[in-house]
Amino acid sequence: MASKIPFFNIKAENASYAKDFASELSHFLESGQFILGDAVTRFEQQYAAFCGTHYCVGTSNGLDALRLIFEGYKSLGILKDGDSVLVPAHTYIASILAVIQAGLTPVFAEPSNGFFNMDVNQVEQLTTSSVKACLVVHLYGQLVDVDMFRAYAKKHDILLIEDAAQAHGAVSKSGLMAGAVGDAAAFSFYPTKNIGALGDAGAVTTNDVNLTKAIRTIQNYGSTKKYHHDLLGFNMRLDALQARFLGLKLADYPAACKRRITIASRYLNEIKNSKILLPACDLDGSHVFHLFVVRVADRNDFMEFLISKGVGSLVHYPIPPHKQKALSEYNNHKFPLTEKYHNEVVSIPLYPSLHENEVQYIIDVLNTY
């Protein structure tokens, strides 16, 4: 049975843009500029201004944005092969893949008890002289404790890098926006993200001009001058057509983000069921609710109940990175809290195009479980 309320409605999220997308496509065809060029530059400037950073480099996707940050620091001699990077155990595997694929060593840290994000105290305990960077992930759209992590990175004189793939526009109590919290940040514009392209896309934000230059070179075949290659680079550029589409989405994002927070506030205030643990979070803009993740002891039973009521749900994520086959050398590591969360988490529908009556229905369904 198709859900009455799907977990995400990609058609509805994009429907209002149909005319503007068509018009951008026609400008794109007229421009003849299919790779890089003005449209990419325009979006980069728009996104840097949005995040409050000096620079933004559009990239092919979020994983490549992360990879380019690490490769960029390596080419500047700030990181080297084998350096350790602190990473959350509870995250999407992309965060870990980028570290490993860049020749660095992940050191996993558990989340804080009751929260989904990395615990700064545990990170502190794991910090040895081989740790040269900390990769924080603003998971589900919720910023990590920004002030604590900035103080920690400064104290140890290590890089603070953000995986902001899920946290576009989240603002800390101290007024810093995701992307402007650390030395560099990676974003994903995967179609279901809060700002979603019509295909793969991503970006790096930073205030570091040298890193920006390094990333621009590495992402473009290691070249700054056509057919002259200084580095063993990649092809990890932001697609010019996606840049145009993203510019349209970004202009409307503050309203879309507000709508996400409004729906989250209803869930937090109106879902009252002792079998469902609601996320610990504030409604002050530090969480932009890419996902609304609850915890239930008997997940299968709960998800079957949701199916029977026509409500879509998903699990983010069913298997933690250290238990994946691809990371077999970490399979014996034990992260009890991460493993418990992976067994209990369920994401319920939350996106701007949800109607009030659908939000009400979801609340009623969860309250009758």
Ligand SMILES: Cc1ncc(COP(=O)(O)O)c(C=O)c1O
């Ligand atoms: C936390 C996190 N990091 C990185 C990525 C990678 O982004 P992309 O899918 O655009 O490569 C994602 C998205 O899937 C993500 O959720």
